[in-house]
Amino acid sequence: MSDIISVKNLIKKYNDFTAVNNISFSVQPGEIFGILGPNGAGKTTTLEIMETLKSLTSGKVLIDGIDVAKRPWDVKRRIGVQLQLSAFYPELRLTELLDMFAAMYDVQIDPMEMLKEVELEDKAKSYVKQLSGGQQQRFSIASTLINKPKVIFLDEPTTGLDPQARIHLWEMVRKINKSGATIVLTTHYMDEAEQLCDRLAIMDHGEILKIGTPKTFIKDLLKTGFKKEIKQEQANLEDVFLHLTGRQLREG
Amino acid sequence: MKKIYRKPHQIRAFFVMTKYFFLAQTRNPATFAFGFLFPVVFISIFGLIGNSQPPLAIGFPANSNFNNPIFQAIRQQPSIKTQIAPESQLENDIKKGTLSAIISVKQTRQAPPHFQVNVITSSANTQIAAIITTITNSIVAQENLRIAGITNPAITVHKQQLAGRQIRYIDFALPGQIGFALLSTAIFGTVFGLIYLKKALILKRMFATPTRAITILLAQGGSRLIMAILQTFIILILGIVAFKFYLPHGWITFVELVILSMIALIAFLGFGFFMAGLVNDENAAGPMVNLITLPQFLLSGTFFPITDLPTWLQPIANVLPLSFFNEAIRKITTEGGSFTQTFPLMLGLIIWGAAMYILAAKTFKWE
Numbered sequence: 295m296s297d298i299i300s301v302k303n304l305i306k307k308y309n310d311f312t313a314v315n316n317i318s319f320s321v322q323p324g325e326i327f328g329i330l331g332p333n334g335a336g337k338t339t340t341l342e343i344m345e346t347l348k349s350l351t352s353g354k355v356l357i358d359g360i361d362v363a364k365r366p367w368d369v370k371r372r373i374g375v376q377l378q379l380s381a382f383y384p385e386l387r388l389t390e391l392l393d394m395f396a397a398m399y400d401v402q403i404d405p406m407e408m409l410k411e412v413e414l415e416d417k418a419k420s421y422v423k424q425l426s427g428g429q430q431q432r433f434s435i436a437s438t439l440i441n442k443p444k445v446i447f448l449d450e451p452t453t454g455l456d457p458q459a460r461i462h463l464w465e466m467v468r469k470i471n472k473s474g475a476t477i478v479l480t481t482h483y484m485d486e487a488e489q490l491c492d493r494l495a496i497m498d499h500g501e502i503l504k505i506g507t508p509k510t511f512i513k514d515l516l517k518t519g520f521k522k523e524i525k526q527e528q529a530n531l532e533d534v535f536l537h538l539t540g541r542q543l544r545e546g
Numbered sequence: 547m548k549k550i551y552r553k554p555h556q557i558r559a560f561f562v563m564t565k566y567f568f569l570a571q572t573r574n575p576a577t578f579a580f581g582f583l584f585p586v587v588f589i590s591i592f593g594l595i596g597n598s599q600p601p602l603a604i605g606f607p608a609n610s611n612f613n614n615p616i617f618q619a620i621r622q623q624p625s626i627k628t629q630i631a632p633e634s635q636l637e638n639d640i641k642k643g644t645l646s647a648i649i650s651v652k653q654t655r656q657a658p659p660h661f662q663v664n665v666i667t668s669s670a671n672t673q674i675a676a677i678i679t680t681i682t683n684s685i686v687a688q689e690n691l692r693i694a695g696i697t698n699p700a701i702t703v704h705k706q707q708l709a710g711r712q713i714r715y716i717d718f719a720l721p722g723q724i725g726f727a728l729l730s731t732a733i734f735g736t737v738f739g740l741i742y743l744k745k746a747l748i749l750k751r752m753f754a755t756p757t758r759a760i761t762i763l764l765a766q767g768g769s770r771l772i773m774a775i776l777q778t779f780i781i782l783i784l785g786i787v788a789f790k791f792y793l794p795h796g797w798i799t800f801v802e803l804v805i806l807s808m809i810a811l812i813a814f815l816g817f818g819f820f821m822a823g824l825v826n827d828e829n830a831a832g833p834m835v836n837l838i839t840l841p842q843f844l845l846s847g848t849f850f851p852i853t854d855l856p857t858w859l860q861p862i863a864n865v866l867p868l869s870f871f872n873e874a875i876r877k878i879t880t881e882g883g884s885f886t887q888t889f890p891l892m893l894g895l896i897i898w899g900a901a902m903y904i905l906a907a908k909t910f911k912w913e
Binding site: 345346347367370371373375377378379381382383384385386390391393394395397398399400437441 | 561574747751752754
C-alpha cells in the first residue's frame with residue numbers, strides 16, 4: 295500500500311533559527327502515528343506544515359499523494375485539523391459552529407449526528423467556553439470529522455486533561471481510527487505514545503531521533519545493555535488513582 | 547483510487563459565515579454598547595436639548611406702573627415670558643443670566659397721559675438686548691400712532707412668512723450619531739474582533755478549511771455591513787418616532803441614508819482591516835484605534851459643526867473621512883439637498899477607503 299503521508303527532507307527555517315531540520319518519515323493508511331518530543335522540539339511546526347498552515351523552507355510533503363506546497367487547497371479538503379487551543383468562536387453554539395464549518399468545507403452534515411459521535415449531543419446549545427477541557431477537545435475532534443477526512447491531525451489532544459478524560463479521549467481516537475481515518479498526533483506523554491500509537495517518531499531540536507513501534511524502541515534499548523533499576527511493582531500510582539476514582543468520565 | 551472532491555463553493559461559505567459572524571456580533575456586549583446603546587443614549591439626550599429653547603424673559607419691577615398700554619402689549623407677545631418681582635431681585639437675575647431684560651414704565655404727565663419706557667438689558671448678550679429693544683420700539687411706535695389717531699400711516703411694513711423649518715439640535719446631531727455608530731462598528735469591532743480571532747487561533751482553524759482567507763474577510767465585512775444597516779435603521783427610527791427627526795423627502799431620504807451608510811461602512815472597514823492587520827494584540831491596538839477614531843468624533847462635526855472650530859483647523863477637519871460622511875448625510879437631511887449633491891463628498895470618503903484597502907492588502911499579517 296502506498297504511503298498516505300510522505301515527508302522527505304523537510305526543513306523549516308525562521309530567519310536564523312531552524313525549527314525543523316531535514317526530517318523524513320512516512321505514514322501508512324490506517325495508522326495512528328505519534329510525534330513524541332519535549333516542548334519546542336518542532337512537533338507543532340511539522341504538523342502545521344502538513345496541515346498547509348505553514349510554508350516549508352525546503353523538502354517535500356505529500357498527503358494522499360498531493361504536494362502540500364503545490365496544491366494546498368486539495369490537501370485541506372482531505373484532512374481534519376485540531377489545534378492546541380480549542381479555537382472556536384466564543385459567541386456561537388456547538389451546532390452553529392458545526393453548521394458553519396460544514397459550509398466552509400462545503401459538505402452537508404447533521405450537526406446533532408456529529409455531536410453524538412463525540413458524546414456531546416446534550417451540549418448542542420452550549421457555547422465552547424461552557425464545556426470542560428475534555429468536552430472541548432471532543433468537540434474539537436468532532437470539527438475534524440466534518441469533511442470525512444482521510445487524515446486527522448491532533449496537536450497535543452490530551453494536554454491538561456484529567457486521567458479519566460484522557461482515557462476517554464484515547465478510546466474516541468481509536469474508534470475514529472477504526473472507522474478508516476489515519477491519525478497523526480503530537481504528544482509529550484510517554485503513556486499516550488505507548489498505548490495509543492502504532493508507530494512513533496521521537497523528535498528533539500527539530501530532528502527525528504528515531505522512528506518505530508513503541509515495542510521495538512524498548513527492545514532496541516534493552517539490546518544496548520540498558521538496565522533500569524528493577525522495582526517489584528505490580529501497580530503504579532495511576533493505577534491506584536483510577537482504582538480509587540474509577541474510570542468513569544468526570545464532567546460538569 | 548483517488549476520490550474526486552467537489553470544489554468548495556466560496557459563495558455558500560461566504561453567506562453562512564456572514565450569518566454566523568453577524569449572530570456572534572449580536573451576542574457580543576461590546577457591539578451592543580458601541581453600536582446601539584451609546585448612539586441611542588446620545589440621541590435621547592440631544593433630542594431633549596433640542597426641544598428646550600430658552601424664551602426671552604422680561605421682568606417688570608413690582609413698584610412700576612402697570613396701568614398702561616405698553617405693559618399690556620408686551621405681556622401679549624407670544625415669544626416673551628414675563629414676570630413681576632422686586633427690582634433688586636430682577637437685577638440679580640439679569641446678572642445671573644436667567645433674565646433677558648427689565649422693563650419699567652413711568653407715567654410722566656397726567657393729562658393727556660405721557661409715559662417713559664425704561665429698558666435695562668444685560669451687556670452679556672447683545673443679540674438678545676437688540677431683539678428686546680426692537681420689540682419695545684415697535685410696540686411704543688404702534689402705541690404712539692394709535693394715540694395720535696393715525697390709522698393710515700405713510701409707511702407700512704408688509705410681513706410675509708415663508709414655510710421655513712426650524713433646525714433643532716437633534717436634526718444636526720442625529721446624522722452625526724449615525725456616523726459615530728458606523729465608525730465604531732467598523733473600527734472597534736473589526737480591530738478587536740480580528741485580533742481576538744488571531745490570538746485564539748480561530749482564524750488559523752478556519753484556514754485549515756478549504757475556504758479562502760479573502761472569503762473569511764469578506765464575510766467579516768458582510769456581517770458588519772448587516773450590523774451597520776441595522777444601526778442606521780434603529781437610530782433613524784428612534785429619531786423619527788421619538789424626536790420627529792426631519793426627512794425632507796420622506797422614505798426616499800430614508801433609503802438614501804441607508805445607501806450612504808453602507809458605502810461609509812465599507813470605507814471605514816478599510817481602516818479596520820488596515821489596523822487589525824498591522825498589530826497582533828489589544829494593548830498595541832488600543833492607542834492606535836483611539837488615535838484614528840477620537841479626533842474624528844471631535845473634529846468631524848459629530849457633536850458640533852466644523853464651522854465652530856478654529857479657522858486653521860477647519861481645512862483639516864473637512865477632509866477627515868467621517869466629515870465627508872457627516873456632511874453628506876446632512877446635505878440630504880438638514881439641508882434638504884438632492885442625492886447627487888452627496889456624490890463629491892462620498893467620493894472623498896471612497897478615496898480614503900480605497901487607500902486603506904490598498905494599505906491593508908500590503909501590510910496584513912494573518913498571524
